Amino acid sequence: MKQRLCAVGDVPEALPVRFDVGAHRICVVRLGDDFYAIGDTCSHADVSLSEGEVDADSKHIECWKHGSCFSLETGVPDVLPATKPVPVYAVSVEGGDVFVEVSS
Numbered sequence: 001m002k003q004r005l006c007a008v009g010d011v012p013e014a015l016p017v018r019f020d021v022g023a024h025r026i027c028v029v030r031l032g033d034d035f036y037a038i039g040d041t042c043s044h045a046d047v048s049l050s051e052g053e054v055d056a057d058s059k060h061i062e063c064w065k066h067g068s069c070f071s072l073e074t075g076v077p078d079v080l081p082a083t084k085p086v087p088v089y090a091v092s093v094e095g096g097d098v099f100v101e102v103s104s
């Protein structure tokens with residue numbers, strides 16, 4: 001199910017924004033014209049990834065609690081202690097709005 005999240009201008013460059021869509025907690029990141037959406041809850045513990053910092057060069061977001069860095073493209077962490085990926089959502093931009101694809 002495609003779900004509208006917000007207007008393009010509502011997501012600042014490299015500053016993550018969290019959206020709750022049904023049961024999905026989604027962390028959205030904008031890098032230039034590209035948008036990424038991954039699960040917002042760290043796979044190590046119940047911490048919001050959107051409260052962490054984005055590394056635009058490596059396209060990762062760092063969990064502030066213990067420092068695992070998750071790929072915005074694959075959801076896979078590259079640093080312990082997290083070992084499991086977070087979900088990745090398909091994002092699209094249409095008519096100035098940002099949409100994600102979520103299971104209902």
Ligand code: FES
Nearest residue numbers: 042044045063066
């Ligand atoms: S809670 Fe995110 S790495 Fe530990």
